[in-house]
Amino acid sequence: MREAFYTETKALLDGDTRTALVLADISAAALEQAAQDHPDRVLNVGIREQLMVTVAGGLALTGMRPIAHSYAPFLVERAWEQVKLDLGHQGVGAILVSVGASYDSSASGRTHHSPGDVALLDTLDDWTVHVPGHPDEVGPALRAAATHDGPVYIRLAEQRNESPYRTDGRLHPVRRGDRAVVVAVGPMLDRVLAATSGLDATVAYTDTPRPFDADGLRDLVWEVTAPADRGAAVVVVEPYLVGTSAHLVSQALASVPHRLLSLGVGRTDLHRYGTVDEHDAAHGLDPASLRAAITLHLTAPTAAQFGAI
Amino acid sequence: MTTTLATPRATESADARLRRLLTRLTGDEKHAPSSHSTLDVLWVLYDRVLRVTPATVDAPDRDRFLLSKGHGPAAYYAVLAAKEFIPAEWLDDMAAWTNPLGHHPDRQRVPGVEISSGSLGHGLPLGVGIALGLRAQGLTAPRVYVLVGDAELDEGSNHEAIAYAGATGVTSLTAVAIDNQSATHGWPGGIASRFTVNGWTASTVSGRDHDQIEYGLRANQPDRPHVVVATIEQKG
Numbered sequence: 001m002r003e004a005f006y007t008e009t010k011a012l013l014d015g016d017t018r019t020a021l022v023l024a025d026i027s028a029a030a031l032e033q034a035a036q037d038h039p040d041r042v043l044n045v046g047i048r049e050q051l052m053v054t055v056a057g058g059l060a061l062t063g064m065r066p067i068a069h070s071y072a073p074f075l076v077e078r079a080w081e082q083v084k085l086d087l088g089h090q091g092v093g094a095i096l097v098s099v100g101a102s103y104d105s106s107a108s109g110r111t112h113h114s115p116g117d118v119a120l121l122d123t124l125d126d127w128t129v130h131v132p133g134h135p136d137e138v139g140p141a142l143r144a145a146a147t148h149d150g151p152v153y154i155r156l157a158e159q160r161n162e163s164p165y166r167t168d169g170r171l172h173p174v175r176r177g178d179r180a181v182v183v184a185v186g187p188m189l190d191r192v193l194a195a196t197s198g199l200d201a202t203v204a205y206t207d208t209p210r211p212f213d214a215d216g217l218r219d220l221v222w223e224v225t226a227p228a229d230r231g232a233a234v235v236v237v238e239p240y241l242v243g244t245s246a247h248l249v250s251q252a253l254a255s256v257p258h259r260l261l262s263l264g265v266g267r268t269d270l271h272r273y274g275t276v277d278e279h280d281a282a283h284g285l286d287p288a289s290l291r292a293a294i295t296l297h298l299t300a301p302t303a304a305q306f307g308a309i
Numbered sequence: 310m311t312t313t314l315a316t317p318r319a320t321e322s323a324d325a326r327l328r329r330l331l332t333r334l335t336g337d338e339k340h341a342p343s344s345h346s347t348l349d350v351l352w353v354l355y356d357r358v359l360r361v362t363p364a365t366v367d368a369p370d371r372d373r374f375l376l377s378k379g380h381g382p383a384a385y386y387a388v389l390a391a392k393e394f395i396p397a398e399w400l401d402d403m404a405a406w407t408n409p410l411g412h413h414p415d416r417q418r419v420p421g422v423e424i425s426s427g428s429l430g431h432g433l434p435l436g437v438g439i440a441l442g443l444r445a446q447g448l449t450a451p452r453v454y455v456l457v458g459d460a461e462l463d464e465g466s467n468h469e470a471i472a473y474a475g476a477t478g479v480t481s482l483t484a485v486a487i488d489n490q491s492a493t494h495g496w497p498g499g500i501a502s503r504f505t506v507n508g509w510t511a512s513t514v515s516g517r518d519h520d521q522i523e524y525g526l527r528a529n530q531p532d533r534p535h536v537v538v539a540t541i542e543q544k545g
């Protein structure tokens with residue numbers, strides 16, 4: 001993912017004089033050639049993430065299209081007021097490109113984890129969020145973002161799906177079923193396909209959770225055969241904070257009987273290092289845990305049954 | 310609708326005009342314009358230095374003025390009205406629901422206002438970004454002026470901007486620090502030293518003396534960012 005970002009960013013800087021790149025040391029070495037070729041448009045401000053985001057805002061105020069890039073907790077959370085005021089409130093946009101979320105830097109610990117990044121951006125207006133599931137999805141996201149002036153967040157994960165999928169912003173069914181709709185965001189897709197193997201469920205993919213494809217979800221859910229008394233089973237599996245998209249799913253399905261199960265990264269600070277797989281397991285995002293949770297949701301147990309489980 | 314601008318009366322001095330406009334803003338007839346810490350610096354900027362007019366507020370090669378210290382914007386609004394960037398009528402009911410003027414300026418609602426400010430510590434780093442954006446587009450004529458307060462310098466984000474602008478030579482940037490000694494823990498050794506140690510040039514002037522202010526604002530060197538420390542009486 002990161003290599004694809006470097007390649008595409010270099011190409012954008014070479015091809016469009018409106019493009020600028022602001023760094024805070026992270027990835028500066030990998031983008032050294034771009035910095036040499038475009039010294040006025042590739043700016044490394046040092047380990048100053050507040051300044052990085054605000055400089056991006058200043059560049060945008062002069063009509064440029066800035067890309068700012070760092071680890072997600074420093075890009076979005078440390079510089080949060082800068083994102084809110086120096087982009088949003090000034091009425092300008094930028095392309096923020098993160099690495100490391102939610103816990104790709106698993107062994108670095110909580111200081112380098114950022115499961116809440118997309119939820120934070122949801123407190124603001126108009127953000128487009130891309131979560132590529134494959135390196136080939138990075139270029140289209142970045143190139144699309146370069147064509148306008150709005151705020152865009154591109155969340156680059158270490159984990160990836162085996163194949164790239166369409167990146168037109170819509171929700172696309174990858175597998176068809178009749179009893180549930182399971183939405184997989186970005187790199188969650190392959191494990192969701194594994195977890196739902198043999199289940200009678202539609203699995204739909206998006207790399208663009210914002211703006212959320214409400215029409216697409218509604219159409220898919222209408223196609224599901226729902227028990228009359230309980231509504232259609234809907235599951236959303238996101239690689240960031242659990243329930244981040246629940247409010248949008250709820251809005252999209254306001255007039256459709258449904259039951260929503262949100263799966264994602266929990267809120268608890270686990271105070272653990274370890275591997276990404278171990279964090280996945282701890283948050284119930286490994287295929288076995290996903291299968292258990294989704295199967296339970298599909299069986300639509302009554303409240304009494306829940307008590308017996 | 311006919312809009313009456315703050316057209317100078319033939320015999321009215323600039324000082325009297327500003328006093329009249331400030332009275333419209335504040336309803337306060339007792340206090341002299343000198344009760345506004347930024348007024349003299351703002352007047353010199355708009356009257357003598359800045360290359361921007363109501364007709365060029367969107368021109369790419371205009372000078373930029375960024376009011377970082379967004380609170381207490383009465384003097385700013387009065388100067389904008391005196392220079393006819395905004396109608397004087399707006400001064401009469403500041404912060405009302407329908408009035409574009411509020412207690413912190415909003416660039417999307419007020420012509421000539423370059424940044425929306427209020428939360429401290431954003432103007433100087435925005436100024437760095439604007440200066441670099443202009444430079445990257447080959448616009449070398451415009452200068453970027455950012456007004457900060459001495460207490461505002463408590464915010465750490467300023468120091469990210471000061472260090473970076475000095476180290477990399479953001480030469481079209483001028484900071485104007487209004488120093489009324491209001492920072493809770495002070496700046497031992499002076500405000501200017503925070504900038505000069507990072508490679509800026511500095512002028513320390515009386516923030517009430519228009520000629521001194523102009524001199525300081527024109528004292529920038531071609532190879533470094535510049536700060537004007539405008540000292541005024543201590544905040545009461």
